Amino acid sequence: MGNEKNTALTFSAEGEVGYIRVSDEVVSRIAALAALEVDGVARLTSGMSGAWVAKRKRKGTFKGVHFIVENERFRIDISIVVRYGFNIVDVSKAVQERIRQALVTMTGLTPTVVNVRVSAIDFSEK
Numbered sequence: 001m002g003n004e005k006n007t008a009l010t011f012s013a014e015g016e017v018g019y020i021r022v023s024d025e026v027v028s029r030i031a032a033l034a035a036l037e038v039d040g041v042a043r044l045t046s047g048m049s050g051a052w053v054a055k056r057k058r059k060g061t062f063k064g065v066h067f068i069v070e071n072e073r074f075r076i077d078i079s080i081v082v083r084y085g086f087n088i089v090d091v092s093k094a095v096q097e098r099i100r101q102a103l104v105t106m107t108g109l110t111p112t113v114v115n116v117r118v119s120a121i122d123f124s125e126k
Contacts, residue, residue: 040086
């Protein structure tokens with residue numbers, strides 16, 4: 001972990017005079033906050049294994065969110081805990097859509113893929 005580089009997604013708009021660089025931490029935080037806005041998400045978890053994350057070329061991590069850039073495309077992998085009584089598939093789909101919307105709105109970029117991993121069910125009372 002100590003030798004990981006800070007990554008950033010860099011893009012430019014045609015006709016512009018420069019580039020815009022959005023750090024992995026910003027993208028990861030946007031995704032995390034968007035996921036937590038979805039009804040039925042109790043919290044995020046770091047449910048992805050370190051070996052899985054280490055296989056990726058460029059990566060950023062923020063509390064259960066993995067932002068990965070491969071071949072000029074990027075994807076979000078997120079691990080969540082769903083509250084008991086909520087439909088897991090519905091919550092997961094809502095998380096995917098909310099993250100996509102938040103990233104498009106805030107950065108103008110659309111992730112190629114948003115993968116959601118449900119790592120646990122929260123049985124505690126609200």
